[in-house]
Amino acid sequence: MTQERTADRPRVDAYEKVLGRALYAADQPIAGLLHAMTVPATIAKGRIEAIDATAAQNVRGVVRIFTHEDFSQIKTTPAARGAYGQPGKGHQPMTSPVVRHRGEPVALVVADTLEAAIEGAEAVKVRYAPEPFSARMEDELASPEAQPDRQLSSGDAEAAFAAADHRIDVEYLHPQQHHNPIELISTTAAFEDGELRIYEGTQAASAFAGGLAGMMGLEPTRLRGVSPYTGGGFGQKNGIQEQSVLVASAAALLRRPVKLVMPRGQLFHTASYRPRSRHRVRLGADGQGRLLAGLYETVQQNSRYDGFACDHGANPPRMYGYHTWQGNDRIVRVDTQTPGHQRAPHEHPASYATECAMDELAEAVGMDPVELRLANDAQSDPITGKPYSSRHLAGCLRRGAEMFDWSRRIADPGALVADNGDLIGLGVACGSYKGSMTATVTTLRLFASGRCEIATSGHEMGQGIRSVIAAELIEILGVDPAKLDIHIGDTGHAPQHITAGSWGTGSVAPAARSAAMKLREELSVLTGAPLSEEPVHVQLARTRRPSLEVTVNTIPLGKDAQIIEQLRRGIPSTTGPEYPDFMAFSWIAHFAEVHVERSTARVRVKRVVSVADCGRVMNRRTAESQVRGGVVWGIGAALREAGETDPRFGGVLNNDLAEYVVPVNADIGAIDVDFIDQPDFKLNMSGVKGLGEVAMVGAAAAVVNAVYNATGRRIRHLPIRIEDLL
């Protein structure tokens, strides 16, 4: 069995995907489909005084134009966009004449064809009564929250900092970033089998069966959420969108199926994004580089109404053995759309700030940055005192340093030069992400024909969750992946929990594994003897049964059976990082080599080496891809991406993929990935901790530290662009 553990298998849905046969939400063939288009608000704050839809109604093919007057009965519940589960929070556009951010939908035009819907939307005239606003945290009307959102402390960090031999006191700025999955967010609402079916490429199909029903005043059983494939999520698709209830309500009122594919320019204003943040980092160390004090204060820009947390301070104190720690996270409210979770939501900006500060400290102490980190390795959490379930960060650093040939690094900036004269810089940084899990209800059915079906909770957004489920079924049952049907992302098959926060694998791998083991047990009871080496379906056939079905509820560590009820009601519930007896994190070390062209200061990331401790690796091929993807995100964050807010109008100026620059193929060099691959059975029976998020944590800092090593320039904002280095 062990040889299967890190099997290098094709991802199970690759075949459908390369054929173009994988049907995403907007690809569903639905007869009589109407097309919708939104009209975005052109003010950042105020009221709608009048909507003149006469010209739009006269556009041939326009069926109906909806405004807030049609949707005033939609309820803004804790499931609404921006509420993050908190009563009284959130904002659902088009339920009143109030406009709370630029670009929110103020009308929805439904037409026979997409072309007519677009022309109709452009013809809608809206008169507003605008109000003063501020869209950036440094502007006049921005409102800092009186109390910190979070604080953590251990010991007297101020005193320890004051007494330290070496002190670093620096501030880093992180820009606004937008997820930009290539799949546009689309919502299709159609009627089938007595239910209103909502197709959306979401990470949370349950939000439609539960949350949307509540907003619409419907019984949850009347709605079914279907997310067949998600064309990239990265956290942007982790709940109900501003558009979702509008399309569902339009379909319900028209008694016709309706599809809206939200244009990308509008998604920059309606969908979630990573908010801007400021990070003050103070590190104090003794002469040997021991971390006597860490002080970390952050400020994050939120909307007026959202329930999004500011949680930058959660991970940094867990990275190293800080003797004392003090941290707090604060929120400033402005008049924009609500931000939200974007891949490694707070862990990435926090790792950027603190891991760059570690680089500055290494220079101040006169230590190698890898050695500084190794000297401060820890096996227990400075905040709670609990041990880590597993921590191989030192192993990640040592193996990565060897693969990368870190020993060639010269501390003096600009000392390494390439044959063509480019300055070579080498940088290192580390990251962590909580080990988290959630509950599942899993049904596994084996047919005597060899076919195998599993229905469980999870969404496939490219992270390879189907391949993880397959890996456990192959290992325990020996099933043929070609004869395996995996039903996920559909509330019609199983209760769906939001898939995010790197808890997907830690939840579905134990689910698939325990279902497979239960099926083996029941088959053994049927056959009256221990199972042989023969294929399980052959042994089943011998019992003259056409199929055998088992259902298991998996309850993650530290939770009780009540979590299953929460799952069924669509209420998110997860574990970690703190468990009764330990703290659980995945860990990673990144090494980056940049080449900086001297005359233009153009930065190229030639090579990255990343070594991760994510517990057991379920599929070597998809796991490597996931880490490479996280590194690409880190490179994008370090050198490319920033959403630019226009303070005059409150919108995002660069709201398309030509102006919001993400990494393209030519930006990416070699990315070599390795894993510690030590299972963490303390956390779950599959021994997995999670990979998708930790893959990005620290990657940007490694690039920034490499840029310093090449140029001697400490750039304390992202992204680093040519003008910063010239």
Next chain:
Amino acid sequence: MTDPQDTQFLPLTRRQVLEAGTVVSASGMISTATAQAQTQVTTSPSLPENGTTVHIACRVNGQPTAIDIDARASLLDMLRERLGLVGAKKGCDHGQCGACTVHIGGRRIASCLTLAAKVNGREVTTIEGIGSADGLHPMQQAFIDHDALQCGYCTPGQIMAAIACVKEGHASTPEDIREYMSGNICRCGAYVGIVAAIEQAAPQIERG
């Protein structure tokens, strides 16, 4: 999260839902288009075209296709919304991401930036049209072998661009591949795999 006090502002009954509309089976629309194409010219189903229409006759994946299409329609929207060929994807509608890449006369183009009316008399090839009867196109196989995809949404566009990249003679070095594949964004970041896949498939395509 349902509030039992909520008023039933959309009081849907099961009967009303059943009356309201139907979803055709997953194979419905696609098989109509391609099954007809086996024997005759594919004509568009009786879809409502509201604007000024133009009549176009072209070949799509080798099949003669005739359609009266809204003059404003993009080739992408014609493929997806009228012909049921949903392999080409909409990622930006501005020619910035490459997810909609198809071939016209063997050249790669952004179908979202191409008016449908412009393909009159032309040969259009989409991801649905590149595999052979006995299996995958070498580029498709190479994408599987090198895990050159994650979410899969940009993949049809990447593969169409990759085939064209080879045929243009821009796949002889990794640097060339990176440069000439930079019009296709993969937000999942599968670029390393994409370059490796093209390096694997290029000699097979060149021989073919």
